[in-house]
Amino acid sequence: MLRPRLISALVAGGALLMAAGIAMLSxxxxxxxxxxxxxxxxxxxxxxxxxxxCHADQQRLSELAxxxxxxxxxxxxxx
Amino acid sequence: MTPMEPWxxxxxxxxxxxxxxxxxxxxxxxxxxxxxxxxxLAHEGQVERVVNSPEVCGRCHVDVGPTQYDSLHxxxxxYDTALYERSTPENHPALEEMQAxxxxxxxxxxxxxxxxxxxxxxxxxxSGHDFExxxxxxxxxxxxxxxxxxxxxxxxxxxxxxxxxxxxxxDCMECHTADAMHGMGAAGEQTSRYDGAPDPGCLDCHDDIxxxxxxxxxxxxxxxxxxxxxxxxxxxxxxxxxxxNCHVEQTEDGVPFYTVEDHYLGFYIGLNTNRxxxxxxxxxxxxxxxxxxxxFSFYGEDLLPNFDERPTWMxxxxxxxxxxxxxxxxxxxxxxxxxxxxxxxxxxxxxRRANQDVLVDLDSIP
Numbered sequence: 001m002l003r004p005r006l007i008s009a010l011v012a013g014g015a016l017l018m019a020a021g022i023a024m025l026s027x028x029x030x031x032x033x034x035x036x037x038x039x040x041x042x043x044x045x046x047x048x049x050x051x052x053x054c055h056a057d058q059q060r061l062s063e064l065a066x067x068x069x070x071x072x073x074x075x076x077x078x079x
Numbered sequence: 080m081t082p083m084e085p086w087x088x089x090x091x092x093x094x095x096x097x098x099x100x101x102x103x104x105x106x107x108x109x110x111x112x113x114x115x116x117x118x119x120l121a122h123e124g125q126v127e128r129v130v131n132s133p134e135v136c137g138r139c140h141v142d143v144g145p146t147q148y149d150s151l152h153x154x155x156x157x158y159d160t161a162l163y164e165r166s167t168p169e170n171h172p173a174l175e176e177m178q179a180x181x182x183x184x185x186x187x188x189x190x191x192x193x194x195x196x197x198x199x200x201x202x203x204x205x206s207g208h209d210f211e212x213x214x215x216x217x218x219x220x221x222x223x224x225x226x227x228x229x230x231x232x233x234x235x236x237x238x239x240x241x242x243x244x245x246x247x248x249x250d251c252m253e254c255h256t257a258d259a260m261h262g263m264g265a266a267g268e269q270t271s272r273y274d275g276a277p278d279p280g281c282l283d284c285h286d287d288i289x290x291x292x293x294x295x296x297x298x299x300x301x302x303x304x305x306x307x308x309x310x311x312x313x314x315x316x317x318x319x320x321x322x323x324n325c326h327v328e329q330t331e332d333g334v335p336f337y338t339v340e341d342h343y344l345g346f347y348i349g350l351n352t353n354r355x356x357x358x359x360x361x362x363x364x365x366x367x368x369x370x371x372x373x374x375f376s377f378y379g380e381d382l383l384p385n386f387d388e389r390p391t392w393m394x395x396x397x398x399x400x401x402x403x404x405x406x407x408x409x410x411x412x413x414x415x416x417x418x419x420x421x422x423x424x425x426x427x428x429x430x431r432r433a434n435q436d437v438l439v440d441l442d443s444i445p
Contacts, residue, residue, distance in 0.1 A: 043103055048114035051106040051121065055208075056093040061086035064118055 080217055083196075083203040092207020099209050109135055128198070131189045143189075143261045150262025151269050152187040160270045161370070165383040173379040180335035181327050185223065192260065197222045216250040227320050232398040236344055239318050242400050254279045273394060276357040281311045300407060307359035310351070312396055317404045318344045319397040322369035328377045339369045346405075348413070349421035349437040353394050365421055365437055366395035387432040392421055413445070420444055 054060055096102050107114055112125035129135060131153060137144025151157050155178075162174050184198040191197040192214040195204055200222045205215055214220060221229035234241025244254070258264055259278050269275075282288060289296055290306040300314060324340040349365035351358065372386045406412045406419070413419055420439040423431060431438070 044105060044108070046103055046105055048106040050114045050116045051110075051112075052091065052093065054116070054118075054121075055089060055091040058086060058090055061090055062084075065085035065089055 080200065080222065083201075088196075088201070088203030090204065090207065092209065095207045095209040101210050128188055129190050129194075136189045143263075146262040147189065147260075148262075149268065150260070151272060152260065152262070154269075155182060155186055156269060157271050158182060158185075161368075161389065162383075164389045165370075165386050167384055170379065170382045170384070173382055174375065177327060177375050177378045177382075180329070181337055187223065191223075192219050199223055213252055216252070220251045228398050231319055234399070236318070236320065236399075239344070239399055240401060242398050243402060244400060273353055273358070277396075282306075300410075303410075308361050310358075310360040310363040310396075312364050312400070313348055313360075313362050314406050315400050315402070315404060316346070316364055316397045317399055317401055317406075318346045319364070319366060319395065319399060321345050321367035323367065324371045325369035325374050326371075326377075327375055342369075346419070347392070347421040347425060348419055348439070349392055349434075350439060351394060352390060352436045362439075364395045364397060365390075365392040366397070367391055368393050390434045390437045391430050392426065392434050392437045415444060417441060417444055 054064075105114070106112075109129050110125055112122050113120060115121050131137060131144060131148055133144060137148070147153060158178065162178075163171065166174060187197065193210050193212075194208065195202050196218050205211065205218050221232075230236050231239070232242045232245050234245070256279075262269065288301065290301045290304060292302055294302045296302055320342050321344070322339050322342045325337055326340065327335065327337040329335045347365050348362050351360050351363045354361070368391055370383075370391060372381075372383050375382045417424070421434070421437060422439055422441050422444075424441075426434050426438060
């Protein structure tokens with residue numbers, strides 16, 4: 001999946017140097033380097049699919065995510 | 080603010096986030112934990128909040144990172160100032176323990192303004208983990224600045240209209256810019272929200288307003304006073320919240336909580352104790368802040384021995400600006416009106432010493 005809006009904006013701004021064939025949600029991933037005001041930074045290729053897949057899955061999240069006890073609810077009054 | 084379902088708080092909108100540069104970065108680099116398909120294992124070693132540190136956001140955002148780190152939103156130095164001025168060094172450890180229990184969720188991280196709702200309202204992704212350049216007024220800013228700023232700005236206090244800027248559909252960001260929120264251009268280390276020149280100043284936008292006898296204006300109240308005599312809010316702000324007696328404690332299970340005993344609406348003009356070239360006004364609205372000598376007695380005895388070193392009626396800039404207020408009705412709304420000024424009569428006897436520099440002498444009401 002290409003990201004035309006983002007990529008063209010970044011390339012125009014000189015912010016992002018693209019390595020070929022990057023697509024996070026597909027299976028082949030490369031590295032990205034970003035140069036902002038700092039020296040160039042290497043970003044490791046994206047590998048954390050296990051996290052992403054679960055957190056994008058409403059069904060699984062509904063089963064796993066439970067309301068936490070919120071101790072702050074005890075506090076009252078304007079702060 | 081509509082409450083979020085538990086799943087919704089942690090649900091990533093893969094499509095929206097997929098358009099975001101940060102989706103190139105591994106989750107674990109920011110959150111810790113481990114990328115495995117097992118709920119328990121995946122979250123082991125996860126950081127509670129993604130913090131602004133040179134290793135995380137500051138690594139790429141080299142301009143924003145360091146200054147935001149020194150800003151009041153991150154350091155909460157304003158609270159230190161308010162506590163330590165009233166205390167002595169030997170009490171600092173007890174006060175620090177108190178702050179660690181009660182103030183931690185007030186620190187604003189980058190994520191509190193750009194990714195999630197703050198912890199104080201239970202967190203939750205604001206737009207499916209997309210990093211938004213512009214924070215959400217209602218889900219981020221006022222989630223923390225709820226009871227005073229929000230109620231005043233939105234007009235939620237009974238009988239008090241919303242701020243004229245709210246009615247003009249302005250959000251927080253039109254006045255509180257990225258640079259200010261990131262602590263840029265702050266003159267040295269900030270110790271209080273009113274350090275330096277007003278930011279924003281009313282005249283930054285209303286540059287056509289002139290005051291003083293030479294002013295080119297039809298408005299008599301503008302020409303009768305100089306800009307440096309009265310803060311604009313003395314006329315253009317109205318009734319706001321005043322708080323009394325904050326107490327912090329823990330439940331039997333050790334859960335910290337605080338209560339503010341009481342609050343009431345009022346409007347009081349006092350003397351400006353912050354007077355400087357940047358803030359020359361002699362008269363400003365003042366607000367009662369929720370502190371008492373025994374506010375923190377749960378953590379030790381007499382932790383605020385210098386209680387009288389700092390007023391309990393503080394310089395205020397309420398967010399309920401109006402063109403017409405009770406003060407602007409006639410000259411006599413203020414002149415010779417004891418009720419409107421903070422005098423010995425308004426202030427609790429026990430707090431008079433602390434407020435001696437704020438009190439307007441009954442004989443010198445203008």
